[in-house]
């Protein structure tokens with residue numbers, strides 16, 4: 102049986118297509134065939150989609166993106182309205198507002214069956230391994246969408262869907278508990294600011310590390326119940342470990358690293374107590390950092406790589422954002438026609454929080 106599709110879905114659509122791995126100039130608007138949903142997929146009329154640092158690796162052809170096939174429509178976390186549903190879809194209907202989780206797990210391997218679908222080795226990703234959301238329509242597995250709470254706009258949904266879900270997944274992975282101390286770098290960024298707020302909701306004592314006064318101001322302006330206990334601006338106070346030891350003489354228990362700046366990494370490791378857990382969730386400053394294995398085993402440090410979220414965390418953060426318990430951190434909302442300049446904000450490190458692309462003004 103054919104998928105149900107109303108006549109309003111056109112045969113062809115406008116998309117931003119990456120034609121070759123040659124920088125943001127290689128992102129071009131093109132009219133392409135509109136995808137059709139498979140039996141277990143929905144077709145979403147896209148309203149917004151987030152820009153992510155991982156996109157830049159594909160745009161620039163970084164070595165770890167060798168398997169990515171071009172031309173490709175980027176866009177990891179599209180939000181919009183269901184335009185069409187596949188034959189087997191029963192959980193959402195056309196007209197409903199949804200947002201997609203980018204990483205598609207296999208649902209059958211051991212980690213997936215244990216609820217650790219963030220660690221699935223067969224993960225495929227929207228906007229990486231299949232067409233993404235920088236287009237008028239995107240087809241995604243129904244298992245990967247959630248309804249957007251009424252109180253949230255599309256941009257907020259795109260901002261929360263990936264960054265906050267990864268932040269919640271990593272906090273659950275490192276098991277950050279009430280009363281513990283947590284140091285997070287890049288704390289005014291999309292993932293970092295989510296870590297700050299979600300950790301505070303768990304009554305964790307948060308030290309937020311930023312690289313600019315603007316980022317520090319954003320964190321200090323957060324409501325008291327989700328604001329960090331201490332904000333350190335490394336552009337003013339590079340001596341991170343001394344400041345941390347003044348507040349926590351035994352060192353901190355959890356360190357969330359989202360930039361991998363080598364100096365910040367070294368300083369943060371000096372700030373850890375024995376038995377501390379480290380979660381690495383980004384490497385935008387460069388992937389290579391120093392690690393002393395003698396120190397690692399003597400101090401009984403555990404390091405986690407955190408790259409995706411669980412489906413459970415994805416649904417949880419949308420509910421929390423809908424209830425107003427976490428503030429989506431949106432840097433700016435740019436039209437799709439300005440996609441190159443929108444990415445330039447990420448390249449120049451001008452953004453504080455998520456840069457959102459508005460694909461369509463009206464999607465109803």
Ligand SMILES: [Zn+2]
Nearest residue numbers: 207210213221
């Ligand atoms: Zn799996």
